[in-house]
Amino acid sequence: MTDGPFLWYLNRSTGLVLLVLLTTSTVLGVLAMNGRAGRGVPRFVTQSLHRNLALLSVVLLVVHVASAVADTFVDIRWWQAVVPVGATYMPVWLGLGTLSLDLMAVVVLTSLLRSHLSLRAWHSVHLLSWLAWGVAVVHGLGIGTDLGTDPATLLAPEHRWAALPTLACVGAVLAAGLVRLGRTRRPARVREPLAERSLP
Template sequence: MIAEGPLLWYLNRATGLTLLVLLTVSTVLGVLATGGRPGHRVPQFVTQQVHRNLALLSVVALVVHVGSAVLDTFVDISWWEAVIPFGASYERLWLGLGALSLDLVAVVVVTSLVRSRLTHRRWRAVHLLAWLAWALAVAHTAGIGTDIEQRATWAVVPTVVCVLAVVAALGLRLGQALSDHHLVRSDS
């Protein structure tokens, strides 16, 4: 514990919400990039590159978010409590969900960095953990976020929009998959 005062607390809140938005947009772009079809307005490689860049920016925001939580003296969170799920004395469940989300993001990032050494099937199986990381981040936000508890519009609205965006992207992707499956079956 190094810092006193509200600066780190505000930084933690701001980076937490920013991180949720970045993870959401990255997740949505990841979903849309996998469902690309010829003739779409935005080439698939552009969607994938923006997805990767936003994912990288998310990692930076995650480091700042966790760092500000650990350095802030308002709540006593040690570095290991931010990494090891469900070991914290403060808000054990909600902080644990955040730590688990962080761990899953780390696994997805590491496997993406060594993607060329993995089969596509293995990489994709691990990469799908990003969905769980996102869902855990939403639960962490809803459970530990004091602004959500107080129903502050500036925190609730973006969180709800993030959930709706991922649900819409998933619906779109599932609709494309069903349509593709139907086309393949009708061609047979």
């Protein structure tokens, strides 16, 4: 255990980068649904990138949690990283971060066991990644000192470095969700049977 600015900066920076990685992975996962990643982008590219970013997020999450626990400036115990209740330091916001971690762990575990699960069961659990992302955003907004406590000062110069990426991440996921919603509501194009097509 130690105390110092290095762990503080490490925890804050990994938290912000982690949010960007989780957002990118979430957006890619949403856009790759129904087998369409977008024009000119093969599905296997988005799936591979989505999976690799998710794995990188897990590694960064370990660093983020370890730096928070190792920093003695605040009292965060190891067990509080996996149990979302009972924390003494900012229990609500820390509990939300722990809940996000637990949800991510379930998603990762079921992804590793995907070959042993039905597609419906795997997909149902995988949708928890949306909830994990949303809870992580709220965790960062509530527990971080980088965004301040007054929403009116969110875009103040001292908070802008953390506020702008956070707002961009929220906007990206909302945009991806709208695109996904538009795809599900768009009627599927009925292809003309080959035998009935007129030949030139």
